[in-house]
Structures are given as C-alpha cells and as structure tokens.
Amino acid sequence: MLMKSKILLAAAAAGVMLGGVWVGREIRGTVTYAATVREVSAARADLTAIAHDDAKPGEQISNVFKLVGKAVEPSIVNIQAKKSVTGVRAATGQDMFKKFFGQQPESDGEADSETPAVPPGLPFFGGDGSDQTLEQVGQGSGVIVEASGDTAYVLTNHHVAGDSTEIIVTLSDGRRIKDVKVVGSDPRADLAVLKVKVSGVVPLKWGDSDSLEKGDWVIAFGSPFGYSGSMTHGIVSALNRRVGLGDQYALENFIQVDAPINPGNSGGALVNTAGELVGINTAIASRSGGFQGLGFAIPSNQARPVYQQLKDNGKVTRGYMGVGVQDVASGDSMPQVKSLGFEGKEGVLVASVQQGSPASETLKVDDIITEVDGKPAKDMNHFRQYVASLPPGTDVAMKIFRDGKTETAHVKLGEQPQQMSVSSNTLQHHQKGAAKNQTVDKLGLKLEDVTTATNQKFKLGDLKEGALVTRVSPTSIAAEVGLQAGDVITSVDGQEVKNADEGAKALSKADPAKGIRLHVADGESVRSVFMQKN
Numbered sequence: 001m002l003m004k005s006k007i008l009l010a011a012a013a014a015g016v017m018l019g020g021v022w023v024g025r026e027i028r029g030t031v032t033y034a035a036t037v038r039e040v041s042a043a044r045a046d047l048t049a050i051a052h053d054d055a056k057p058g059e060q061i062s063n064v065f066k067l068v069g070k071a072v073e074p075s076i077v078n079i080q081a082k083k084s085v086t087g088v089r090a091a092t093g094q095d096m097f098k099k100f101f102g103q104q105p106e107s108d109g110e111a112d113s114e115t116p117a118v119p120p121g122l123p124f125f126g127g128d129g130s131d132q133t134l135e136q137v138g139q140g141s142g143v144i145v146e147a148s149g150d151t152a153y154v155l156t157n158h159h160v161a162g163d164s165t166e167i168i169v170t171l172s173d174g175r176r177i178k179d180v181k182v183v184g185s186d187p188r189a190d191l192a193v194l195k196v197k198v199s200g201v202v203p204l205k206w207g208d209s210d211s212l213e214k215g216d217w218v219i220a221f222g223s224p225f226g227y228s229g230s231m232t233h234g235i236v237s238a239l240n241r242r243v244g245l246g247d248q249y250a251l252e253n254f255i256q257v258d259a260p261i262n263p264g265n266s267g268g269a270l271v272n273t274a275g276e277l278v279g280i281n282t283a284i285a286s287r288s289g290g291f292q293g294l295g296f297a298i299p300s301n302q303a304r305p306v307y308q309q310l311k312d313n314g315k316v317t318r319g320y321m322g323v324g325v326q327d328v329a330s331g332d333s334m335p336q337v338k339s340l341g342f343e344g345k346e347g348v349l350v351a352s353v354q355q356g357s358p359a360s361e362t363l364k365v366d367d368i369i370t371e372v373d374g375k376p377a378k379d380m381n382h383f384r385q386y387v388a389s390l391p392p393g394t395d396v397a398m399k400i401f402r403d404g405k406t407e408t409a410h411v412k413l414g415e416q417p418q419q420m421s422v423s424s425n426t427l428q429h430h431q432k433g434a435a436k437n438q439t440v441d442k443l444g445l446k447l448e449d450v451t452t453a454t455n456q457k458f459k460l461g462d463l464k465e466g467a468l469v470t471r472v473s474p475t476s477i478a479a480e481v482g483l484q485a486g487d488v489i490t491s492v493d494g495q496e497v498k499n500a501d502e503g504a505k506a507l508s509k510a511d512p513a514k515g516i517r518l519h520v521a522d523g524e525s526v527r528s529v530f531m532q533k534n
Contacts, residue, residue: 032173033200036074040202043071047274061217064273068219069231071275074172075204076221076268077154078228079140079194081164141222141268142169142194143277144203145307152201154194155307156267157282158185161192169196172229184310188318190282191303193310204269207276209299212236212255220259220281220295222268234259234295240381241296253381254296255279261295270297279303305389319390320416322357323350324527327379328368336530339515341404342368346376348383352527355461358414364402365519365528367409371399388416438467438504442512443531444476445469447500450488458486461523466490467503477512481531483520490526491519 047067140160146153154169161167162185169177179197186192212218216236224230238256257270261281270279279297309316325348326333333349350367353360363369369377373396377383390396392415400409438447447467448454454468455461466488472479489497492506493516510516512533520529 033202036173036200036202040071040074043067044205044275047071064217065219065231065233068271068273068275072204072219072221072269072271073229073231074202075144076172076229077142077144077196078170078223078226079138079142079154079156079160079267080168080170081138081140081161082166083136083138083164139223139226139264140266141264141281143221143267143269143280144196144201145206145277146311147201147203150197150199152196152198152203153183153307153311154196155280155303156192156194157280158187158190158192160267161185161194162187167194169194169198170228171198171201184314184316186306186310186316189298189302189306189316191280191298191306191310193307204271205276206304207272207274207278207300209255209278209301212239212272212278212299214238217273218255218257218259218278219271219273220257220261220265220268220297221271222261222265222281224260224262224264226264230265232260237294240379242381253299253302253385254282255299257295257297258293259295302385317392318388318416319392319394319396319413320358321363321387321396321411321413322354322359323363324352324354324525325349325369325380325383326351329379335515335532336366336517336528337368339517339530340366340368340401342401344368344370344401346370346378347401348377348380350528352525354525355521355523359411362409362411363400365526366402366517368401369398370401370406373397387413392416438500440504440507443478443507443516444473445478445483445507446471447489447503449499459523460486460488460521463488463521463523465498466521467497467500477531477533481529483529486522488521489518490521493517 047064138160140156142154142156142160144152145155161182164182167178167180167182169180171177175198177196177198181195182192183195184193214236217233218236219231219233221231234257236255237258241254241256242252255270255278257279259270261268261284265281266283268281269277270281272278278300280300280303281295281297283296285294285296306316328334328337328342328347328349329345337349347368347370350363350365350369353363353365369383371377372383372386375386377398387396390413392413394413396411396413398409398411400407439445440447446469448470450460450463450466450468454470455463458468460468467490469478469483469487469489470485472483472485489503489507491497492503493510495506497503497506507516512531515530515532518529518531520527
C-alpha cells in the first residue's frame, strides 16, 4: 500500500507539469537568490566599514577589491545580440577610436575558403569595401540597475543592443534569458535599456559620478572578448573628456580611465571602491583594437536620467537652444576671445546660431555665455549637458559678455530634433563667369553679391545680403579656417557687410596678423570665424 501511494504521488507530480522539478528549481533558485543577497549585503557593509577606517588603507586595498567583486558581480550580465548590418566596409589600420562591441558575421551561404575565420568576440573589420548585408552576432555587457518581481531592467550601450533583432542575456549564475525586449535606445547618449523577464536578481547601487576626482580607484566589470565575470582596476585618468565618437550633437562627457577594458566590456559597469555604479564602459582609444591605456565611460549622473526616460517613455526628450559653442579657454578659441576683449577663463563662445532656433532671436555669434541659471558656464561639455537635461519649454536665464559688457539674456528651450543637420556647406568650388566679382588676394577669396540666382544655386534660404564666397584658394588662410563656396560673410570685425564690394573693402583693410573676426552664414545658421596669419 505504501509503495502504491508513492507511485500515485509520483504520477500526480508528473501530471501537474512536472511540478516537483519546477518546485525544486524554485526552491534552489530562492535559496541561491537569498544567499546572493546576503553576500552582497555583507560585502556592502564591509566596504562601508573600510571606507570609514583610515587606520591602514594601503593594507586594505586587496580586501576592498575582493569585496567589490562580491558586491558587484551578481549585477553584471553578458549580452549576445544579433543585428542586420548593411554597408559593411573594410576598415583601415589608422589610429582611431573604436567602440568595443566584439562581433562576428553570420553567413547565409557557404563559407568562402579564402576568407579568414574571425574568432568569437573579436571585432569584425572584414569586407572588400563593397556594401553588404550581414547578420552580426555581438558580445557585450550590461548592468542590472532595477528589479521587481519577475522583471529586471538592464542598462547597456546603444551600440551593443540598439537595433538588435535578437538578444540573449546571461546572468552571473549562468542562467540564459531569451525573453528580452529593448524598451528604449538613444544613439546620442549611446545608451539602451533592456527589459528582462527574470526573478532572483540583485540590482547594482547607483553612485555619484560627480564625486569622482582624478586619481580615484575605479573597477571595470564586463565580458572582454566574451570572458564573462571579468573585473579589472585602475584609476580615473581624467574627467569631462570629449572624444568625437558621434556627431557634433552627441553627448560626450566621458570619464577617462586606465583600468584595462577591451572588446566585450562595452555596456559593463565602472564602479567606485564602495561598489557603486559610477559609469558605463563605452569606448577605447586604440591603434590595435585592444586596450592601450585609454578607456572611456559614460558618467552615472549622465546615464541615470537617460535610463529613466528610456524606461518610462522609450525615448529621450531633450532641451534645445540651437547654438554651437566652443570653450573660451581652448587654444583655437583664445585669439578670437581675446579680440572680443574678454579676459575670463571660464565660459562658452557662441560660434554659430541655427536660423529659426529658440536662440536665434536672443543670442548672437561671438556672445560669450558666462553663467546659466545662476551657475557658472564652465565649459562646452557642461553647458551642452545642462541644456539637454532640461525639458522643452524651460526658460533659461544667462549672463553673456557682448560688446565689452555683461548682459542678461533669456531663451525658452525647444525640443531637440532627433535628426539635426550639421552646419556646413559641401558645395564644390565651381563658380564661373559670375557678375560683380570682388577678389581679396591676401586672403584667397573671391566674392559676389547675393542675388536671386546665387541664392537658389547655393540654397541660401532667407539670406538676401552679404558677401557671397564663390571661390577659396586651397592654400589660403581662408581655406585653413574652413571658408568655402556658398558661405556668406555678413560682418567683418563687427562691421556689417551687405554686398561683395563692402566685404572686399572691409577685408582689405583688416590685418590678418592681428586677426580678422567674421560672421558667416550658410542658409542654415550663422557662425563666427576667426582668421589669423601665423
């Protein structure tokens, strides 16, 4: 009878969707999760204790790294993503910034015996230069930053998970999750948020990236070359780095680190010695494609609001002013800033103003913004980040230096367009037989009046006055500062220019050795150009 009861119990268990197995897994999962939570909590408590113990910090650093590993590793995931990529071209061997999302192609047909194999996790830079459509499989990393019930949210890079056709997330305990959805991705910040159907995970604590200083210890986590669970350490090498990975509107304010990071680390965590998230590993500067001492991470204080908007709305809405700015302290800007009579060391120079933008009725090229909403406008990065962080419709109060004195200006922000044109004119120098030509030989310029015909030819929009540049000598000072056919000079050293004759006279009188300050329009924006002969 006892045996029969056991058989019936076994049959009943098997008849309810293998309930015993399911219950066993749940129990084991619960036990594992509880143990992980205890270990993480203990590690965090020990780190806090060490942080307040100044007795022998040098002897404790090894223990700190061990505890950071225990506190952070459960929150780090490996990401496999498939993407359909068109237009793959052969890469050059030049020194360049490379995002480190290790990837390899999947072929729909038979393999070419002459094509070398690409090891898993290594960057694929193959191709013969012709456009192709390839299914690429990439290895990246991510960070669990929020979890509730059977749902977790993972923060990673856009270039890891954005536009993916299929994603598999592997947890630190070995679980592979295929129920993954990209809830939002933002190319401009290079961040993406994944919604993962999983329970029993521990999110990483957010840290304060603004508290970082050069020389602080940092630890990088991720899956370099597919080796999950890796951690490396180093120091903060520099802050507020802009490395030019995106277009001029990309939000780049990187933490530079020397902690070894490689392809596959992308999207992983950069943490402080308290085991808190202070950055998302994003890029390296490399000639070889591997780490050479220059790594870059998105600061957590920049990533956190982007994460929240992507999670809540699936997209990021940013404030938009419509100005191009430069640091007043940069080498390229200093001669121009000096010519304006500005003696400060902090601020941003308004180098261009987009026509029809929120700033177009208030700000002018050559304005120097010294303060924004009561806070110093330290540099270009801080200014752009601050404006982008504000919602459209916000009234921004600024102090500006204009014509030798400080004034107050207000701009009501618009919404930053998803696609914004770069203010540059790419027309070739092919003007022939134009009427009313004026030549300024010392600068290498040929000028013409703005007419209906030239307006249409160079797509100058509402521009009706100014000295239109129709030719630039390739070896001239004008070419060195980027002037080209289709640009319209509207002022020279603060003197308004209405036609080619006025432009030629003003330019002929100006002294290139002292520097010549121009306002130049191109149909989309007005920018400031400073020419100086060395």
